[in-house]
Amino acid sequence: MSEEKKTTRKQIAAAKTLKKVMADHFYEMDNAVKTGSRKIAWCTSVGPAELLRGMGFLVYYPENHGAMLGATRMSTELIPFTNAIGYSPDICSYLTCDVGSYLQKKTPLTMAYNIESVPRPDVLVFNTNQCRDVQDWFAWYSRELDVPLVGVHTHRDIGDIREYQIKDIASQIEDLVPKLEEVTGEKFDMDRFKEAVGYSRRTSELWRACLEEAAAVPSPWTFFDATIHMAPAVVGRGTKEANDYYELLLPELKQRVKDGTAAVEGEKHRLYWEGMPVWGKLRPLSEQFYSLKACVVASTYCNSWIFDQLDPAEPFESMAVAYTELFIVRDEPYKEQYITDCYNKFKFDGIVFHDAKTCPNNSNNRYGMPERLSEKLGVPVLTINGDLCDLRCYSEEQAKTNIEAFIEQLEEG
Amino acid sequence: MADKIEAVFAGVDVGASRTKVAILDAGKNLIGHAVRKSGTDFTETAEICLASSLEMAGVSKEDIANCISTGYGRKNVPYSHDTKTEIGCHAKGCYHYFPMSMTVIDIGGQDNKVIKLDEHGRRVSFKMNRKCAAGTGAFLEEMAARLDIPLEEMDGLARKSENIVELGSYCTVFSGTEVLEKIRQGKKVPDIMKGLFLSVIKRVLEMDSLTERVVMTGGVVAHNPYLVNMVREITESEVLVPEYPQLTGAVGAALFAMETKG
Numbered sequence: 001m002s003e004e005k006k007t008t009r010k011q012i013a014a015a016k017t018l019k020k021v022m023a024d025h026f027y028e029m030d031n032a033v034k035t036g037s038r039k040i041a042w043c044t045s046v047g048p049a050e051l052l053r054g055m056g057f058l059v060y061y062p063e064n065h066g067a068m069l070g071a072t073r074m075s076t077e078l079i080p081f082t083n084a085i086g087y088s089p090d091i092c093s094y095l096t097c098d099v100g101s102y103l104q105k106k107t108p109l110t111m112a113y114n115i116e117s118v119p120r121p122d123v124l125v126f127n128t129n130q131c132r133d134v135q136d137w138f139a140w141y142s143r144e145l146d147v148p149l150v151g152v153h154t155h156r157d158i159g160d161i162r163e164y165q166i167k168d169i170a171s172q173i174e175d176l177v178p179k180l181e182e183v184t185g186e187k188f189d190m191d192r193f194k195e196a197v198g199y200s201r202r203t204s205e206l207w208r209a210c211l212e213e214a215a216a217v218p219s220p221w222t223f224f225d226a227t228i229h230m231a232p233a234v235v236g237r238g239t240k241e242a243n244d245y246y247e248l249l250l251p252e253l254k255q256r257v258k259d260g261t262a263a264v265e266g267e268k269h270r271l272y273w274e275g276m277p278v279w280g281k282l283r284p285l286s287e288q289f290y291s292l293k294a295c296v297v298a299s300t301y302c303n304s305w306i307f308d309q310l311d312p313a314e315p316f317e318s319m320a321v322a323y324t325e326l327f328i329v330r331d332e333p334y335k336e337q338y339i340t341d342c343y344n345k346f347k348f349d350g351i352v353f354h355d356a357k358t359c360p361n362n363s364n365n366r367y368g369m370p371e372r373l374s375e376k377l378g379v380p381v382l383t384i385n386g387d388l389c390d391l392r393c394y395s396e397e398q399a400k401t402n403i404e405a406f407i408e409q410l411e412e413g
Numbered sequence: 414m415a416d417k418i419e420a421v422f423a424g425v426d427v428g429a430s431r432t433k434v435a436i437l438d439a440g441k442n443l444i445g446h447a448v449r450k451s452g453t454d455f456t457e458t459a460e461i462c463l464a465s466s467l468e469m470a471g472v473s474k475e476d477i478a479n480c481i482s483t484g485y486g487r488k489n490v491p492y493s494h495d496t497k498t499e500i501g502c503h504a505k506g507c508y509h510y511f512p513m514s515m516t517v518i519d520i521g522g523q524d525n526k527v528i529k530l531d532e533h534g535r536r537v538s539f540k541m542n543r544k545c546a547a548g549t550g551a552f553l554e555e556m557a558a559r560l561d562i563p564l565e566e567m568d569g570l571a572r573k574s575e576n577i578v579e580l581g582s583y584c585t586v587f588s589g590t591e592v593l594e595k596i597r598q599g600k601k602v603p604d605i606m607k608g609l610f611l612s613v614i615k616r617v618l619e620m621d622s623l624t625e626r627v628v629m630t631g632g633v634v635a636h637n638p639y640l641v642n643m644v645r646e647i648t649e650s651e652v653l654v655p656e657y658p659q660l661t662g663a664v665g666a667a668l669f670a671m672e673t674k675g
């Protein structure tokens with residue numbers, strides 16, 4: 001009988017520092033709330049973080065909290081409490097598990113950092129860049145906590161980017177300034193803002209470089225590693241700490257490439273992951289791919305935190321460009337070309353689409369893209385059904401069988 | 414003195430609903446087989462199935478040169494030497510019977526598969542149904558219970574239908590309500606039964622496009638051959654069925670056993 005092999009992978013040494021960076025991030029906010037020393041802004045993943053940092057806010061990301069709830073598998077228990085107050089099980093499970101966490105007064109921060117609750121916001125700042133759910137999510141907290149809600153409304157399904165779109169987004173971001181000044185009670189400082197944009201740009205460049213190391217054969221790390229190591233790029237956007245982290249990680253990855261250290265021993269297959277991670281199943285999925293000698297080398301998801309269009313010389317405009325060029329707001333032809341470019345860079349031999357039940361926005365399998373890409377690139381595709389946080393929507397057995405059969409198919413050649 | 418028995422190859426398909434075993438001789442002939450409800454103890458069921466297929470083949474356990482298990486419970490077969498997915502085994506089994514390019518439609522107790530093979534028997538693509546009973550044997554079982562019909566009578570009833578009653582919903586629960594509604598309206602059971610068959614077929618056909626030649630397998634097809642007639646009619650394509658449609662996965666596993674040994 002074949003058993004999945006236990007993993008004996010060479011760990012990424014930077015992971016230790018990563019733990020500290022993340023702990024500091026949460027302790028700093030917890031402390032700020034207790035002492036009232038700094039204002040806290042809640043921000044969506046592609047919200048105007050650089051502006052918030054530039055205005056002196058500490059920035060908290062509920063989506064990151066959602067991912068933590070998912071990874072600790074607390075989410076599936078908490079989602080029903082939000083369903084019960086009228087939020088459908090079909091909408092974003094980040095939203096439903098996060099609100100459930102608030103309602104039940106349970107957070108993974110307690111277990112991880114001995115922090116009782118997430119930091120109370122002074123302002124809620126969204127960007128509908130990825131979906132409308134983020135706005136509805138923050139609106140719930142705005143009503144519940146009586147905190148101001150401001151945001152940016154992004155254009156969607158964009159083909160060629162037009163000047164009016166950039167101008168619009170740039171001015172929407174600029175319009176936030178007086179509203180945010182009201183919260184901080186301080187005047188906006190352009191230099192500080194530019195500095196944050198500069199940090200964010202540098203973080204993006206480094207993060208891109210880290211991800212591109214996976215183009216090496218064998219790849220020094222996997223998509224599953226990257227979903228963990230991306231945390232500073234997500235929560236530290238616009239800070240020196242995030243830069244420093246990737247200054248540390250990048251040389252380590254380069255060294256692994258030089259030494260021929262494979263993330264997946266005996267790498268035989270290279271795959272692309274399209275869609276959200278299944279947060280509560282990262283480990284079993286990573287182990288299954290490992291045992292099948294398949295390395296998931298790249299993903300749209302991890303690439304989504306590359307904003308290297310940012311330019312401190314033109315902070316508002318370049319933020320608008322960075323947020324508008326992003327994969328998730330683009331049309332189908334753009335997305336297909338994007339994955340094609342990744343194919344050329346990473347040389348993968350199959351694509352796994354994750355159809356996340358509660359996130360249509362990141363489930364790109366629903367309008368025939370797998371079939372079109374399979375035909376165009378001549379590689380097989382697989383769709384697995386699941387969800388980012390709601391494991392009620394995930395059949396582990398079925399996903400495993402599908403993945404195993406997919407690798408069998410690749411082996412048949 | 415009895416002739417020395419040549420080595421045989423075993424394939425065990427532990428499905429969520431039924432366990433199937435196939436024994437092939439070195440000439441790839443099916444010489445023993447068995448089917449049994451998987452129940453809750455997969456290991457025991459696999460043992461019992463193996464014993465009766467060996468008995469049918471007139472060989473003993475020691476004669477098995479290699480054994481591969483497949484299906485939902487493939488990891489619960491202690492005597493198997495390796496495992497393969499049911500997708501691979503169905504493809505293999507079908508290509509053995511029909512060595513040509515095809516679309517395999519397997520309708521099982523708990524899931525469906527649509528697998529496309531090229532003319533060399535290589536998998537081009539495959540799809541499994543999602544987390545739902547729609548279009549599977551479980552759906553028909555649930556509906557038969559609603560109609561109070563023994564499973565083995567479904568096929569005969571559907572054949573008697575003169576005026577099919579179509580069902581609109583694909584959710585098993587909604588369909589159950591719809592069936593009750595049709596009964597209340599005085600619709601005839603054979604017509605409802607045929608409507609239920611059509612519902613299964615529709616669920617499968619919407620999983621993927623079909624190629625010219627279709628091969629149907631699985632327990633639901635084995636027990637309800639009228640489904641195959643209906644698919645022929647609807648798709649206007651050539652629909653082939655192996656001699657023992659329910660055993661296709663087990664035969665495929667046995668063929669893999671033979672290949673990996675040789």
Ligand code: SF4
Pocket residue numbers: 063091092093094095130131132133134358359360361362388
């Ligand atoms: S993009 Fe998807 S996962 Fe992200 S917030 Fe929106 S619905 Fe949730």
